Amino acid sequence: MVIAIDGPAASGKSSVARRLARKIGFDYVNSGAMYRAVTWELLREGIDPARSESVEAALARMSLDCGFSGEGEFFIRVNSELPEVELRESSVNSQVSEVSAIPAVRRLIGSRLHAVAAGRRVVMEGRDIGTAVFPETPHKFYLDATPEVRRRRRAAEGHNDSIEKRDRIDSTRRHAPLAVAPDANVIDTSHLTLEGVVEAITGILRHRGIGPA
Numbered sequence: 001m002v003i004a005i006d007g008p009a010a011s012g013k014s015s016v017a018r019r020l021a022r023k024i025g026f027d028y029v030n031s032g033a034m035y036r037a038v039t040w041e042l043l044r045e046g047i048d049p050a051r052s053e054s055v056e057a058a059l060a061r062m063s064l065d066c067g068f069s070g071e072g073e074f075f076i077r078v079n080s081e082l083p084e085v086e087l088r089e090s091s092v093n094s095q096v097s098e099v100s101a102i103p104a105v106r107r108l109i110g111s112r113l114h115a116v117a118a119g120r121r122v123v124m125e126g127r128d129i130g131t132a133v134f135p136e137t138p139h140k141f142y143l144d145a146t147p148e149v150r151r152r153r154r155a156a157e158g159h160n161d162s163i164e165k166r167d168r169i170d171s172t173r174r175h176a177p178l179a180v181a182p183d184a185n186v187i188d189t190s191h192l193t194l195e196g197v198v199e200a201i202t203g204i205l206r207h208r209g210i211g212p213a
């Protein structure tokens with residue numbers, strides 16, 4: 001079973017998805033971190049993300065796995081490396097949207113996301129989880145917040161990347177753009193606390209018989 005949490009950058013997805021998963025006893029999967037891991041590896045190899053043929057050649061020889069540690073933490077391994085803080089580097093922030101627009105990248109990561117969710121109960125956050133990766137799940141949430149609030153949240157986390165630019169590329173790309181699924185529950189998090197958003201989601205799930213074990 002997959003609970004999809006989609007939305008733009010700094011809409012609160014990661015904190016909400018992580019907290020929600022812990023609360024209802026599901027595993028947490030961060031799909032954005034997969035796109036970041038591929039971007040980080042391409043940059044490490046000196047590949048220009050704008051050259052999609054070079055990216056495709058690098059993907060063909062890239063080993064990319066994800067799974068859960070003994071403690072249940074989601075991990076990503078790319079060519080035997082386990083990048084973590086590196087995934088938030090500004091070079092990754094500035095290139096990840098270009099890399100994510102390449103269809104071969106989306107196919108590779110989409111197949112890994114299906115494999116990691118198989119036979120599990122997961123809360124998966126991203127941009128296209130409810131629209132493209134698991135469109136059949138009835139549990140779709142789209143978190144949003146005003147640009148001003150999102151900018152403030154990013155700054156408070158110590159980042160000053162251009163979320164507007166990323167959102168523009170993510171929303172206008174040809175393949176699986178950021179979009180609201182017609183059957184998604186849309187939650188504006190601008191004036192809600194983290195716990196408030198989690199409460200709103202758990203309330204909806206409780207009506208569907210999903211809750212703490």
Ligand code: DC
Nearest residue numbers: 031032033035096100126127128166
């Ligand atoms: O959630 P995040 O900010 O860490 O995601 C980084 C980028 O990855 C985002 O700008 C676009 C891409 N992404 C995507 O294309 N599809 C997803 N399901 C998740 C992220």
